[in-house]
Amino acid sequence: MSTELPTTFDPAAIEARWYAHWEQEGLFRPERPDAQPYTIVNPPPNVTGSLHIGHALDNTLQDIMIRYERLRGKDALWVVGTDHAGIATQMVVERQLEAKQDKRTNYSREDFVAKVWEWKEESGGTITRQLRRLGCSMDWSREQFTMDPHFSAAVTKTFVDLYNDGLIYRDKRLVNWDPKLKTAISDLEVETQDVKGSFWHFRYPLEDGVTLADGRDYIEVATTRPETMLADMAVAVHPEDERYASVVGKHVVLPITGRRVPIVADEHADPELGSGAVKITPGHDFNDFEVGKRAGFKPAEMLNMLDGEANVCQTADDLVPEEFLGLHRFKRDGVDGARELVVQRLKECGCLIPYTVTKEVKGGEDEVIDLDAEPRTIATPFGDRGGVVIEPWLTDQWYVDAEKLAVKPIEAVKNGEVEIVPKSWEKTFFNWMENIQPWCVSRQLWWGHRIPAWYDAEGKAYVALTEEEAQAQAGEGAALTRDEDVLDTWFSSALWPFATLGWPEQIDLVAKHYPNDLLVSGFDILFFWDARMMMMGQYTTGQNPWPKLYLHGLVRAADGQKMSKSKGNVVDPLGLIDQYGADALRFFMAAMESQGRDIKMDDKRIEGYRNFATKLWNATRFCQSNGIGASTSIAAPKATHAVNRWIIGEVVQTKQALDTALADLRFDAAANTIYHFVWDRFCDWYIELVKGNFDEETRAVAGWALDQILVMLHPFMPFITEELWSKQGDRADYPLITAKWPEPSVAIDMEAKGEIDWVIDLISKIRSGRMELNVPAGAILDFVFGHSSEGKGLDRVVRNKSAIERLGRVRFSGLAPFPGDMPRSDSEWDDYIDEIAEQMTSGSMQITVPHLHSFAALEGIIDIGAEKVRLSKAIEASAKEAKSLEGRLSNANFIERAKPEAVEKARADHAHHTAEVARLEAALARLG
Structure with a gap:
């Protein structure tokens, strides 16, 4: 017996109720021990995080696939969990302490970490609750956390194994240093911002008796960071630059410090830019670091002029004047910093080359003005959390030999063992992997996986699973000190596909669900997470973590801009769920996801999919009012009427198209297929064609077709489909979430x-x-x-x-x-x-x-003459507009200079008016 539906479809009334039912009944992981496994893992969000629109897209696509494969009878496991988010979480807890006039350093490391765990237990579940609101059917009974004991053990084992195999080592190199957080950070945590700055030109005097071919006794260099000249170690010129050929191998004597540094030939110097000579500060610039190595400087010999807070410190050669020591790199709180003092001293000694500008004076001679520097807009790196300018800083850190680990993933993609979808991302993948740099995996934090290394009095490191093992390596009498650093969170999350399954202990579970079947990821973490999972998967298990990697695009604002808090254009997915329901938001995400292209937010489209849900709701109510309830058969009922044989064939065709689209990960094609079948074929045509003619056969076919709709639509709109499924008949032991994917067992009746x-x-x-x-x-x-x-x-x-x-x-x-x-x-x-x-x-x-x-x-029904005149005028107007738009679109200047949205609108308008002319001409022709 069906249960009568309310007149109005209200998403809020059903969503929380159904999600709680699914979770409480264990339906996200039904008992299917003998079924074929299907496994995906979610990109673990930060434990500090809240659901953003990118999460909504990413998790919707995953949920579509996991629900689809569950309906197909597989042992579908969607691994869920959160990342401990070292920097973000430590910052959250430190801010809480600051609000109480307290700070981290008032506590021992152990006591502070205990406070972080307290915060995690009380407040760390925000995003997991929000994922539930989206309808994500994850196996919450196995929820993971990257700091769980079993996961930490896997992290430690991997580090030790890599070290013993020579793939992890300690080295002095440049890192992205955040002076506020006082830790190294990854490239992903660096945001480049355009900042108004200056470009200074200096004279570096040549050593006594040396001049250039033009007679000058100095080399001109330029920089946006004058303070770094305190640690300059060379001047580089291009090997083929004839202006400097005679002085390569000679030296300049730096102003202020008096340091004598060599002039080296290196292709990094561009003869076409400025003077063609560049100052080299290998301890504070990534390009300069490479030039310095090529010039023969060992990293241990490179000069460092800043401490961890970006204050000037003495260099190893003791040549930084005392007046600079302790100064911050920049002006701060109204107090000049090292930058300002360097410029002042260079100006005083005549080594600052002024930047000359000419100012027009109305009614008089132009005024020539000398400025200290050329004003410029400079792309500047900032820490995304610390909010201060990142300093390339020379420091000792732990590194993974990523070049060696990248070999097998590169081979896997080249030979097709791992398919990247869309394929266009393969070129980017290869470019990065084939030019990969050592991976810095240490962070100067307290919260995270402590590096399993201990040092003796001479600084020798002993890497082991436990302190006891390290002591055994060092010998009984050696006093050992534990490394203070923790591991980069990308290191631990790289183990996610198998460590979440209990590797290396739970061999059976790993064997069943690893490799995973698919990874869905944003393209922006292709290197930081996806590629590193491939490296670690191959290293630890000898297998690729998955055979297919799907990279989706970004969700952008309605005008195509990237969303950001500073622009005020961030969209809250929970607000959209409150307004339109989770099903409508999910369907929007699927329908707009076209193999990696960015998605533009469009509330009207989401509202349209809410209307689509209402259309299905009302169609089900109509079926109920005509005695149409749940089907009793998975196979299609026998049918004699052409219209019934037709709708059965439409179900078959839709099911085939859905299977093809989802196999190809064409989420847009899958969503549009089921949308048009439900709205156009079933609701608008089938129901209308059989209206008033509900015999026993038609009721059976209509009930069966509606059931197939609910099953096929369920991965996209799980809440409304489960509600309608439950109301169509008594099937308490057969909920839709674990129903059977359509198997009509009938061919399409081409005659019908x-x-x-x-x-x-x-x-x-x-x-x-x-x-x-x-x-x-x-x-x-x-x-x-x-x-x-x-x-x-x-x-x-x-x-x-x-x-x-x-x-x-x-x-x-x-x-x-x-x-x-x-x-x-x-x-x-x-x-x-x-x-x-x-x-x-x-x-x-x-x-x-x-x-x-x-x-x-039509005589007597319409005014034929007036109608012909109306149509003719409308044809003329549309044709004129189409011709005008065609002229604009054929103008190269318009295409190149106009805003993209203006060009797009012109194309859409041209298509509209062209189609309108054809439509109106056909209407005029109908009048004879």
């Missing part, structure tokens, strides 16, 4: 398909003709029909007469006469139609479909 599609075409053209010719809605048109020699047109009209008359608001007046025998060929058929047309009075509506040409006199 041809007939009903023909009827739909006929009715559609009648309706279009009525609308285009302004026929009053209440007017019943009398049609005269011609038919072909085979009689198909006439037979189809006779079999579907009541539906055509009711839906087209027409009445059959009879058949047009044909003199003599019926036509035998296409040409005779065309002559026959022309003859009938001549017999009709001028001003008739003419409708043509295969095997049928039909006419309805």
Whole structure:
């Protein structure tokens, strides 16, 4: 027995109730020990995080796949969990302490970490609750955390194994240093911002007796960071730059410090830029670091002029004047910093080259002004959390030999073992992986996986699983000190596909669910997470973590801009769920996701999908009112009526198209397939065609077709489909979430398909003709029909007469006469139609479909003359607009200079007016 649905569809009333039911009943992981496994892992969000629109897209796509495979009977496991987010979490807890006039350093490391765990237990579940609101069917019974004991053990084992295999080592190199957080950070945590700055030019005096070919006794260099000259170690010129050929190997003597540094030949120097000579500070610039190595400087010899807070410290050669020591790198709180003092001292000693500008003076001679520096807008790196300028800083850190670990992942993608979708991302993947740099994995934090290394008094490191093992390596008498650093969170999350399954202890679970089947990820973490999972997966297990990697695009604001808090254009997915329901938001994400292209937010589209849900709700209510309930069969019922055989075939066709689209990860194609079937074929046509004719066969077929809709739509819109499924019949032990994917076990009936599609075409053209010719809605048109020699047109009209008359608001007046025998060929058929047309009075509506040409006199129903004039004017207006737009679009200047959205609108308008001309001309032709 079906349960009557409320008149109005209210998403909020059903979503929380159904999610709680699914989770409490364990339906996200039904017991299917013998079923084929299907496994995906979610990119673990930060434990500090809240659901943003990117999460909504990423997790919707994953949920579609996991629900789809669950419906197909697989042991579908969606691994869920959160990342401990070292920097972000430590900052959250430190801010809480600051609010109480307290700070981290007032506590021991152990006590502070205990406070972080307290915060995690009390407040760390925000995003997991929000994922539930989205409808994510994750196996919460196995929720993971990257600091869980079993996960930490996997992290430690991997580090030790890599170290023992020579793939992890300690080295002095440049890192992205955040002076506020006082830790190294990854490239992903660096945001580049355009900042108004300056470009200074200096004279670096050549050593005594040395001059350039033009007689100058100095080399001109330029920089946006003058303070770094305190640690300059060389000047570089291009090997083929003839201006400097005579001085390569000579030296300059730096102002302020008096340091004597070599002039080196290196292709990093561009002869076309400025003077062609560049100052080299290998301890504070990534490019300079490489130049310095090529010049023969070892990292341990490179000069460092800043401490961890970006204050000037003494360099190893003791040449930084005392007045600079302790100064911050920049001006701060109104106090000049090292930058300002360097510029001042260079100016005083005559080594600052002024930047000359000419100012127009009205009514007088132009004024020449000397500035200390050229004003410039400079792309500057900032820490995304610390909010201060990042300093390239020379420090000792732990590194992974990423170049060696990248070999197998590169091979896996090249030979097809791992497929990247869309394929266009392969080039980017190879470019990065084949030029990969050592991976800095240490962080100067307290919260995270402590590096398993201990040092003796001489600084020798002992890496081991436990302190006892390290002590055994060092010997009983050695006093050991534990490394203070923790591991980069990307190191631990790189183990996510198998460590979440209990590796290396739970061998059976790992064997069943690893490799995973698919990874869905944003393209922005292709290197930081995806590629590193491939490296670690191959290293630890000898297998790729998954055979397919799907990279989706970004969700952008409606105008195409990237969302950011500073722009104020961030969209809250929870607000959209409150307004439209989770199902509508999910369907929007799927329908707009086109293999990695960015998605533009569009509230109207989301509202449209809410209307789509309402359409299905109302269609189900209509079925209930006509005695249509749950189907009792997975296979299609037997059917004799053409319309029933047609809708069964439509289900088969839709199911096949869905399977193909989801196999290809074409989420947009899958969503549009089920959308058009539900809205167009089932609701708008099938229900209308069978209305008033619900015999036992039709009720059975309609109930079965509706059930198939609910199953096929469920991965996209889980809440409304589960609600309707439950209300269509008593199936408490057979919830939709674990129902069976459609298996109609029947072929498409091409004869029935041809007939009903023909009827739909006929009715559609009648309706279009009525609308285009302004026929009053209440007017019943009398049609005269011609038919072909085979009689198909006439037979189809006779079999579907009541539906055509009711839906087209027409009445059959009879058949047009044909003199003599019926036509035998296409040409005779065309002559026959022309003859009938001549017999009709001028001003008739003419409708043509295969095997049928039909006419309805409009005299007395519309003002034919006025209608012809209206249509002609409308055709002329649209044609004129289309021609104007065509001219604009053929103008290269417009295409190149106009805003992209303006070009896009012009193209859309041109397409609209071109189509409008064709539509209106067809309407005019219908009048005869």
